[in-house]
Amino acid sequence: MDSGEAAPHLPLNFLCALAADSRADDPPALMAAEQARSMEEGMERRELLEALLHGPYNDSAPSWLLEAAIDSDLARKPPQSDPFYGPSMDLALLALSHPSCTPQLQNESLERCTAVQLGRLGSAQASDLLADAVAEALRERKPHQQRMKVEFLDTPTDAQLVLRHHQLHSTVISAAVDLLPSYPLVDENDGEDTSLWLKRQEAAENAWRTMWKQVLTAHPDHHRFLVDWSDNKDSGHVIREHLLGSIPWDVEPELLEEIAKDDLASFPLSVLTTRMCRMRRDGATEQEVRDHFAHDLAALAPRQRKHIDELLTEDEYALRYGCQAAVSSTARAADGRWRYILNPGLARQYGKPRPWRASADQLASLAQNFAEHAAVALELWEPDPKSPIHSAKELRWVHDLLQHLPVITPQVKEKARLVCREVKRGLTGRWSHGRYGPGSDDQQARELLDIIGRMVAEPFPDPGPARTASLGKPQQVTVRDLAGAPDAALDEYLRGHEGDDALVEKALLSFASRAYRRDLSFADVLRRHSDPQRALLDLTRNLRRHLGGGPNLREAWANTVLGLPTDDFELIRALPAWTALKTRGPRGQAAHPAVTSVVRTALGDDAEAWQRFATSPAGYAGPAAWLRLGDLLDAAANGTPWPTPPHK
Numbered sequence: 001m002d003s004g005e006a007a008p009h010l011p012l013n014f015l016c017a018l019a020a021d022s023r024a025d026d027p028p029a030l031m032a033a034e035q036a037r038s039m040e041e042g043m044e045r046r047e048l049l050e051a052l053l054h055g056p057y058n059d060s061a062p063s064w065l066l067e068a069a070i071d072s073d074l075a076r077k078p079p080q081s082d083p084f085y086g087p088s089m090d091l092a093l094l095a096l097s098h099p100s101c102t103p104q105l106q107n108e109s110l111e112r113c114t115a116v117q118l119g120r121l122g123s124a125q126a127s128d129l130l131a132d133a134v135a136e137a138l139r140e141r142k143p144h145q146q147r148m149k150v151e152f153l154d155t156p157t158d159a160q161l162v163l164r165h166h167q168l169h170s171t172v173i174s175a176a177v178d179l180l181p182s183y184p185l186v187d188e189n190d191g192e193d194t195s196l197w198l199k200r201q202e203a204a205e206n207a208w209r210t211m212w213k214q215v216l217t218a219h220p221d222h223h224r225f226l227v228d229w230s231d232n233k234d235s236g237h238v239i240r241e242h243l244l245g246s247i248p249w250d251v252e253p254e255l256l257e258e259i260a261k262d263d264l265a266s267f268p269l270s271v272l273t274t275r276m277c278r279m280r281r282d283g284a285t286e287q288e289v290r291d292h293f294a295h296d297l298a299a300l301a302p303r304q305r306k307h308i309d310e311l312l313t314e315d316e317y318a319l320r321y322g323c324q325a326a327v328s329s330t331a332r333a334a335d336g337r338w339r340y341i342l343n344p345g346l347a348r349q350y351g352k353p354r355p356w357r358a359s360a361d362q363l364a365s366l367a368q369n370f371a372e373h374a375a376v377a378l379e380l381w382e383p384d385p386k387s388p389i390h391s392a393k394e395l396r397w398v399h400d401l402l403q404h405l406p407v408i409t410p411q412v413k414e415k416a417r418l419v420c421r422e423v424k425r426g427l428t429g430r431w432s433h434g435r436y437g438p439g440s441d442d443q444q445a446r447e448l449l450d451i452i453g454r455m456v457a458e459p460f461p462d463p464g465p466a467r468t469a470s471l472g473k474p475q476q477v478t479v480r481d482l483a484g485a486p487d488a489a490l491d492e493y494l495r496g497h498e499g500d501d502a503l504v505e506k507a508l509l510s511f512a513s514r515a516y517r518r519d520l521s522f523a524d525v526l527r528r529h530s531d532p533q534r535a536l537l538d539l540t541r542n543l544r545r546h547l548g549g550g551p552n553l554r555e556a557w558a559n560t561v562l563g564l565p566t567d568d569f570e571l572i573r574a575l576p577a578w579t580a581l582k583t584r585g586p587r588g589q590a591a592h593p594a595v596t597s598v599v600r601t602a603l604g605d606d607a608e609a610w611q612r613f614a615t616s617p618a619g620y621a622g623p624a625a626w627l628r629l630g631d632l633l634d635a636a637a638n639g640t641p642w643p644t645p646p647h648k
């Protein structure tokens with residue numbers, strides 16, 4: 001073929017192959033380059049430019065080729081409806097990181113970029129020189145930091161838009177966080193009511209917290225950098241609270257433990273505050289209180305001493321607040337920033353358990369540390385006639401303490417009983433319409449009250465006539481009955497009939513009708529069985545007989561089983577085939593990797609077996625929906641007749 005021909009009709013894949021296997025001075029490469037100059041179709045042109053830069057022009061490229069690659073991406077604007085989710089910048093990134101790209105071309109190109117495009121070019125794949133240029137371009141756009149405003153969540157600053165990209169170069173992250181909006185201080189309008197100003201300030205602070213959660217969620221591999229960067233900054237405590245309480249499953253184990261222990265180190269201050277304020281309340285003067293706790297006060301920072309001084313004044317409200325500091329701070333921590341560490345099963349996404357970077361043993365150790373600190377607060381608990389307990393969050397910390405404390409002493413039990421008695425008093429007369437509905441705060445408080453009462457009772461009591469009346473005897477209770485029971489009631493019922501494997505199996509099946517539970521996970525129930533693996537395999541293999549029902553039940557069961565940390569091939573083979581193949585994997589994967597692994601292992605490289613499997617009788621509904629994955633794989637691999645659906 002004459003190398004001077006433009007060859008406009010050659011297939012794109014052939015041109016790309018020529019470019020990839022040639023040198024820059026070879027006729028095929030030159031022909032492909034000429035084709036890139038003249039092609040009109042944007043997608044084909046981009047693919048060819050990429051093949052040229054990866055192939056013959058990998059080490060040295062003409063300026064027109066680099067400019068064409070950059071222009072190709074810069075011209076592809078994101079949709080107006082959602083500017084963040086625009087086209088990729090892979091080709092421009094390749095050209096701007098190329099050894100032949102001059103600083104002038106880099107700077108001119110970056111000036112033309114939108115903030116979203118700038119973020120895409122500042123990815124971890126960018127060269128160090130390009131990352132430096134992106135960081136400088138970002139600084140030039142917004143050299144002055146702004147105060148956070150609520151509207152910045154809907155119309156983000158350039159720094160916010162850049163940081164919404166995952167896998168950024170560390171240089172770009174460092175520049176962007178320096179330019180993020182700072183702690184908000186809302187201006188007070190003339191004649192504005194103070195309460196209205198406070199609402200606007202609170203809204204701005206919540207927006208600021210949300211912004212930081214977005215940043216931390218997008219960059220789990222840079223949590224350590226962000227913690228170190230925020231030391232002695234307003235954002236420091238927000239970053240730590242988010243890592244501990246909002247996304248602890250994404251935090252590197254060593255960092256999570258460090259943040260958790262730092263948080264626990266603040267608990268003794270609330271204990272000291274409580275003891276000092278109670279001494280003041282009971283008649284001592286401020287000076288007598290300070291003299292009595294002089295040694296403890298000497299170890300505090302000036303800011304902490306000032307806080308205690310403000311609570312020791314004559315203000316009745318402040319003193320009352322200080323008297324409850326130890327208990328209230330522990331309750332807030334258990335219901336807020338420690339909630340997931342104390343109850344890892346609550347961390348779920350789309351109804352499935354989230355994978356944690358920290359190990360189960362590490363989480364258990366942190367929960368035990370929290371419980372030991374909470375036990376000190378429990379010693380200081382006292383009833384408050386002016387404010388009786390009637391909220392679940394004021395009671396949940398006692399349940400968490402009892403659940404994670406290694407040894408429950410008689411003193412702890414006695415205090416817990418006193419708390420329960422106070423809660424019963426607080427709940428008296430709160431039976432008005434709507435307050436005792438499923439999931440209500442009153443309902444949760446009463447369920448927690450029942451559980452705590454049983455945890456501190458000696459000996460372990462019988463479930464009682466009320467519970468027997470609601471769920472019945474284990475031999476008569478149905479899967480539907482258990483599916484409709486609240487978490488606490490189901491947990492209590494299983495505890496009351498410990499050792500009844502048949503009841504545990506019914507409870508496991510109930511998760512297909514109620515896949516999401518707040519406080520009780522499928523794994524928790526499975527562990528109560530004497531032979532959990534055998535039970536799970538038997539229930540799955542005979543799912544039609546045990547469960548029955550429509551596609552939603554099969555899907556819920558498959559999602560629950562595949563959500564367990566298991567690689568049991570036989571268990572996966574026992575799942576209904578159509579349902580198993582349609583189940584998505586973690587983080588939105590198109591198919592579950594455990595299922596695809598089973599299929600690949602069974603069919604291997606046998607093309608005929610794959611073809612047979614593609615024509616299997618598995619279906620979405622009807623009897624064929626119950627055909628097991630393993631039975632169909634065996635028939636496809638061996639060329640035997642298709643199996644019949646399992647009997648009811």
